[in-house]
Every structure is written in C-alpha cells, then in structure tokens.
Amino acid sequence: MTAILEIRNVTKLYGNELALDGLSVGLQANEYISLLGPSGSGKSTLLRIIAGFEKPDAGDIFLEGKSVAGVPAHKRGIGFVSQSFALFPHMSVFDNVAFGLRHREEEPVRDEGEITRRVNDMLDLVGLVDLGDRRISQISGGQKQRVALARTLVADPKIILLDEPLGALDANLRSRMRAELRRIRQQLGITFMHVTGNEQEALAMGDRVAVLDSGRLIQVADPDTVYNRPASARVARFLDCYNMFEGRCEDGERFIAGDTSFPCLANQNAQAGPGFYCVRFDKIRVAPASEAPQPGEVGVRATFITSEYSGPSVMYFFEGQGNKVLEVEYHLSHRQPEEFSLGGEYALLWSPGDALVYA
Amino acid sequence: MENRPALRSALAIYTMLFIGFLYAPFVVLGILSFQSGPEGGPQFPIIEWSTYWYEHIFGLTPPSRVAPLPIGEALVRSMTLAFVTMVTSTVLGTMTAQAFRRRFKGSGFVFYLVVLGMIVPGVLVGLGIALVANDLSIARAWWGTAFVTHVLYTFPFAFLVMLAIFNRFDKSIEEAAWSLGVPPIRTFRKVTFPLIFPGILSSMLFAFTLSYDEFPRTLFAAGADLTLPLAIYGTFSVEIHPNIFAFGVLTTLFSFSLLAVYGVLMAASVRSAKKIAIQEDIE
Numbered sequence: 001m002t003a004i005l006e007i008r009n010v011t012k013l014y015g016n017e018l019a020l021d022g023l024s025v026g027l028q029a030n031e032y033i034s035l036l037g038p039s040g041s042g043k044s045t046l047l048r049i050i051a052g053f054e055k056p057d058a059g060d061i062f063l064e065g066k067s068v069a070g071v072p073a074h075k076r077g078i079g080f081v082s083q084s085f086a087l088f089p090h091m092s093v094f095d096n097v098a099f100g101l102r103h104r105e106e107e108p109v110r111d112e113g114e115i116t117r118r119v120n121d122m123l124d125l126v127g128l129v130d131l132g133d134r135r136i137s138q139i140s141g142g143q144k145q146r147v148a149l150a151r152t153l154v155a156d157p158k159i160i161l162l163d164e165p166l167g168a169l170d171a172n173l174r175s176r177m178r179a180e181l182r183r184i185r186q187q188l189g190i191t192f193m194h195v196t197g198n199e200q201e202a203l204a205m206g207d208r209v210a211v212l213d214s215g216r217l218i219q220v221a222d223p224d225t226v227y228n229r230p231a232s233a234r235v236a237r238f239l240d241c242y243n244m245f246e247g248r249c250e251d252g253e254r255f256i257a258g259d260t261s262f263p264c265l266a267n268q269n270a271q272a273g274p275g276f277y278c279v280r281f282d283k284i285r286v287a288p289a290s291e292a293p294q295p296g297e298v299g300v301r302a303t304f305i306t307s308e309y310s311g312p313s314v315m316y317f318f319e320g321q322g323n324k325v326l327e328v329e330y331h332l333s334h335r336q337p338e339e340f341s342l343g344g345e346y347a348l349l350w351s352p353g354d355a356l357v358y359a
Numbered sequence: 360m361e362n363r364p365a366l367r368s369a370l371a372i373y374t375m376l377f378i379g380f381l382y383a384p385f386v387v388l389g390i391l392s393f394q395s396g397p398e399g400g401p402q403f404p405i406i407e408w409s410t411y412w413y414e415h416i417f418g419l420t421p422p423s424r425v426a427p428l429p430i431g432e433a434l435v436r437s438m439t440l441a442f443v444t445m446v447t448s449t450v451l452g453t454m455t456a457q458a459f460r461r462r463f464k465g466s467g468f469v470f471y472l473v474v475l476g477m478i479v480p481g482v483l484v485g486l487g488i489a490l491v492a493n494d495l496s497i498a499r500a501w502w503g504t505a506f507v508t509h510v511l512y513t514f515p516f517a518f519l520v521m522l523a524i525f526n527r528f529d530k531s532i533e534e535a536a537w538s539l540g541v542p543p544i545r546t547f548r549k550v551t552f553p554l555i556f557p558g559i560l561s562s563m564l565f566a567f568t569l570s571y572d573e574f575p576r577t578l579f580a581a582g583a584d585l586t587l588p589l590a591i592y593g594t595f596s597v598e599i600h601p602n603i604f605a606f607g608v609l610t611t612l613f614s615f616s617l618l619a620v621y622g623v624l625m626a627a628s629v630r631s632a633k634k635i636a637i638q639e640d641i642e
C-alpha cells in the first residue's frame with residue numbers, strides 16, 4: 001500500500017521552543033490514525049502544518065506522493081475540524097455545510113438543486129436533517145460538532161484532520177460521537193487523523209495509535225500493542241494505566257526500587273541501569289498482609305487509602321513506600337468488589353511475567 | 360458600595376457636574392438660537408422667542424444688515440470630504456489591521472509610525488503639508504492637500520478600531536473556510552467581512568465625524584475654498600449673530616441622526632450575527 005500522506009522530518013520552532021522535532025510518519029489510504037499526546041506535545045502544531053495553516057521550519061509533507069510545500073491550505077484538499085468547531089456564526093446550518101461547495105475555487109457547485117441534495121444527504125448522515133434552517137447559536141455543542149463534521153465531509157476531502165474534536169463535549173456525548181465517527185468513516189472510506197489528549201479516545205478510535213511526546217513520535221502501533229506493550233516508560237505513563245516504580249536494574253536480573261526488589265525475566269530484555277518497572281492497574285491482586293504470596297508471585301506492601309467505583313470496574317488506591325500512590329483496578333465482570341479497611345496494610349501481588357521493565 | 364452613602368452621593372454629584380459641563384453649552388446655544396431677529400444678539404435675555412434665525416439660514420427672511428451665513432457650499436464640501444475620508448481611512452485601516460494580525464519584521468515600529476498621525480499637533484501637520492505643497496508647487500485644495508491631511512488624521516483611529524476587532528476575531532473560522540477549498544480573498548468577503556462589519560461601522564463613524572469637524576489641519580491645508588468649520592470660524596471675525604447658533608443646533612441634530620443610523624445598522628448587524636466570531640461559550 002502506498003502512503004496517502006507522508007510526513008518527513010517535519011520540524012517546527014516557536015521562538016527557541018521546539019514544537020516538532022524531526023517528526024516522520026505515514027498514513028495509509030482509508031486509515032484512521034489517532035495521535036495521542038499531552039498538551040504541549042506538538043500534536044495540534046502537526047495538524048496545522050499538514051492542513052497548511054503553518055509552515056514547517058524543516059522537513060516536508062507529501063500528499064499522494066507530491067510535496068505540498070508552497071501549496072496554500074485551500075488547494076490541499078485536506079479537511080480540518082477544529083476543537084472550537086469554527087462554524088460560520090452568521091449563516092444557517094445548511095449554509096455552513098453548503099459553504100465549501102458554493103465558494104471553493106476548484107469545481108464549485110453552481111446548481112442549487114445539487115447543493116441542496118448533497119447538503120441534505122450529509123445532514124442526514126450526521127443526523128441533523130431537520131436542523132438545516134437553524135442558526136448556529138440555536139444548536140447544542142454536540143450538534144455543532146456534527147455540523148463541523150458535515151461541512152468538512154461534504155467537500156469530499158482525501159484526508160480529514162480532527163483536532164480534539166470531542167474535547168468540548170461532555171462524556172456522554174463523547175462516546176456517542178465516537179461511535180458516530182466510526183460509522184461515518186466506514187460508510188465513506190476517508191483517511192482520518194485524529195488528535196487527542198485522551199488515551200481512551202486514542203485507543204478506541206485508531207487503527208493505529210501514534211504517541212507524541214515533546215515533538216517526537218515515541219510509538220506508532222496498533223492500539224493493542226500500544227496498550228499491552230508500550231514502547232517506553234513514557235508511553236506507559238501517558239496511557240495512565242500502569243503503576244510505575246522508578247529504580248535501577250542490576251545484572252539484567254533484578255530491579256531495585258527503594259527497598260524492594262523485583263525479579264526480571266529473560267524475555268523482558270532488561271539492561272543494567274536506571275529505569276522503570278511497570279505493572280498495569282488490572283494485573284494486581286490485593287491480599288491481606290498476613291497471607292503468604294503464592295509461588296511465582298511478587299509484590300509490595302501498601303496501605304489502603306480509598307476506592308472509586310465506576311460501574312464496570314472499581315479502582316482501589318493504596319499508598320506504598322515513599323508515599324507513592326499505587327492503583328489497582330478490578331474489572332467487576334471478572335472479580336468481586338472487595339471491602340478494604342481504611343489505613344489497613346495489604347499485599348499487592350502480581351505475576352512477574354505481567355510486569356514491563358524499561359531499563 | 361451600597362453601604363457608603365457619602366461616596367455614592369459624591370459620585371452622583373461628580374456625574375451630574377460632568378453631564379452639566381457636557382451639555383450646558385449646547386443648551387445655552389439652543390436657547391439663544393431662538394432669539395428674535397435681526398436686532399437680537401447672541402446674549403441673554405431673550406428679547407422675544409422666534410425662529411427668525413432658522414429662517415435666516417435658509418434665506419427666508421427679508422434682507423437685513425446681517426449677511427446670510429456663507430456656508431452652503433462649505434457644507435457640501437465638508438460632507439463630501441468627510442465621506443471620501445471615511446471610505447479611504449476605513450479601507451486603509453482595515454487593510455493595515457489585517458496586516459497586523461501576523462507579527463512581521465518591524466511591526467512595532469510601523470505601529471507607532473501609524474499611530475503618530477493622531478498624536479502630532481494638528482496645526483503643525485497642516486502647516487507642514489502647506490509648506491511642502493508650496494515647495495512642490497502643488498495647489499492647496501480641500502479635495503487635495505486637505506483630503507490627505509484628513510486621511511492622515513483619521514486613518515490611525517480606523518486602524519485602532521479594526522485592530523481591536525481583529526484581536527477578538529477567531530482565526531480558526533477563516534482557516535475552516537480555507538480548508539474547504541475557499542481561497543483567502545473570497546473567505547474574507549464571505550466570512551471575515553460580515554463578522555467584522557460592526558467594527559467597520561464604528562471605524563466609519565469615527566472617520567466621518569473626525570473629518571467633518573476637523574479644524575487645525577484644514578486651516579492651512581484647505582486653500583481658498585473653505586470647509587464648514589473654517590467657514591463658520593470666518594464669520595466670527597466679523598460679528599457673531601444667533602444664526603450660527605441655529606446652524607449649530609441643526610448640525611448637531613444631523614450628527615444625532617447619523618448616530619441613530621449607526622445604532623440601527625449596528626443592532627441589525629449584531630442581531631444577524633448573534634454571537635459573532637468570538638464563540639466564547641465553547642472556549
């Protein structure tokens with residue numbers, strides 16, 4: 001497969017601050033890639049450069065094999081949906097969606113009948129067919145989001161860039177829009193690049209997830225790999241589902257964190273030196289402090305602080321050595337919720353093979 | 360505030376004084392314009408209430424020793440000049456403010472250069488223009504040299520108004536239009552312009568009113584044909600009659616009607632664009 005979009009060594013400076021540091025990535029046709037990164041990691045900058053709103057200081061971008069350096073935004077054929085939706089407040093919903101068809105430079109649609117048909121088809125697709133006459137100030141946040149999407153989709157772009165499109169919506173609406181986006185994408189077969197700071201959104205939406213940190217991609221892989229085998233301790237930290245012990249590995253066999261030591265297995269490929277030992281929240285078993293570990297289990301002692309119930313799962317918070325907060329997640333479909341006594345001492349146990357060692 | 364009656368009444372008195380000083384001259388002028396004529400002068404008491412001086416302005420009174428105000432042509436000149444100045448300054452101001460949306464090399468310096476036009480003393484600018492025109496053998500005229508000085512003076516005001524408007528303008532709306540394949544110039548016409556229109560109205564109002572009663576710059580730059588403020592000043596040097604007051608009342612009414620038109624247009628424009636480009640509710 002050929003890359004529909006290829007980003008090669010793109011570098012962007014803001015003053016002396018490096019927003020993008022020689023970033024390279026390719027997008028396949030009809031792929032949905034989600035770009036995960038904390039705020040300030042350069043993810044929005046990357047989208048703005050691809051869209052043509054900003055110029056890279058170095059590097060180049062190739063759209064279907066052709067460089068877009070010097071091609072202005074309106075000639076790139078790349079759709080862009082921003083976090084603020086950026087709808088035209090002086091037009092109706094219908095006119096917002098029709099705007100691109102009517103006024104674009106290449107192949108504008110002159111026939112009002114065709115415009116009406118295409119706009120209504122698109123409003124139908126995003127479920128807003130009755131709201132065409134409304135003004136932008138008269139619709140809700142979720143509806144604005146759909147209008148922004150419909151406005152971009154109707155122009156038939158090769159690629160659509162989504163800049164935290166769900167960021168301004170509440171949690172409920174968010175998950176509904178996620179499902180909607182997936183459906184629309186399957187129906188239309190367009191390449192999407194979706195920027196988000198939310199790890200769940202990134203994992204849920206992407207065929208591939210690209211993790212961005214300080215202007216560099218630190219892992220590009222399918223969601224399963226990113227979640228289960230983060231390429232580095234930094235990726236694991238962004239995923240926010242790992243307890244991370246900082247320490248050092250000795251001889252490639254033992255990982256020393258404070259007073260505790262964990263065994264390292266041969267397939268964990270740990271090198272001697274400083275690093276992180278990571279255990280996923282849901283791989284930990286909580287046992288009374290008095291109980292002896294099962295054979296092949298390792299663990300730490302910790303004090304129970306509090307718990308947080310979230311429906312399908314429950315999070316338990318413990319305080320370990322050096323006031324470190326350790327989190328344990330029980331998926332309630334697999335395990336029963338437990339009552340722990342506040343301030344009580346427990347053993348947090350896991351199988352060494354479930355741990356990830358970055359050293 | 361509520362529990363400080365002393366402060367409250369002090370502020371109330373201050374406000375009343377302020378309003379008094381603002382409107383008292385106009386009220387006095389208005390009253391004196393109804394002095395009887397042609398024997399009544401520009402002072403109290405009112406001998407007899409009459410609309411004589413209003414009729415005098417329009418030449419409806421029998422000839423008397425008081426010459427009619429030489430303002431007919433001057434009024435047309437001033438209106439024309441103010442209108443052309445308004446259009447020129449607003450277009451220039453909008454374009455300059457548009458340029459300042461991106462920081463460019465030397466933008467700070469250029470900013471002060473532009474704003475200088477409203478800071479330097481008007482008499483000096485007028486005199487300077489007159490001298491330069493003489494040196495270059497350019498005839499001074501209200502539609503030439505005076506027009507240039509008026510644009511110099513009003514352009515910074517128009518520019519600052521538009522700069523403030525653009526500061527609050529959400530650029531992502533234009534970017535959205537570009538990404539739909541709409542070229543920048545059409546985007547400006549179809550998206551940017553309708554949204555900044557209230558600002559453009561304000562800018563036009565500023566430019567028109569400033570130019571309409573501009574005096575010190577025009578004094579030297581206008582040449583032989585006078586604008587309205589110069590013509591009125593010219594009549595003072597002979598003798599002051601209440602016809603000037605009557606005229607003042609009429610022009611003030613005209614200004615108010617201009618303001619009313621501005622208000623109506625503004626309200627319509629704001630209503631049609633409801634929340635404008637700022638979309639603060641979702642940011």
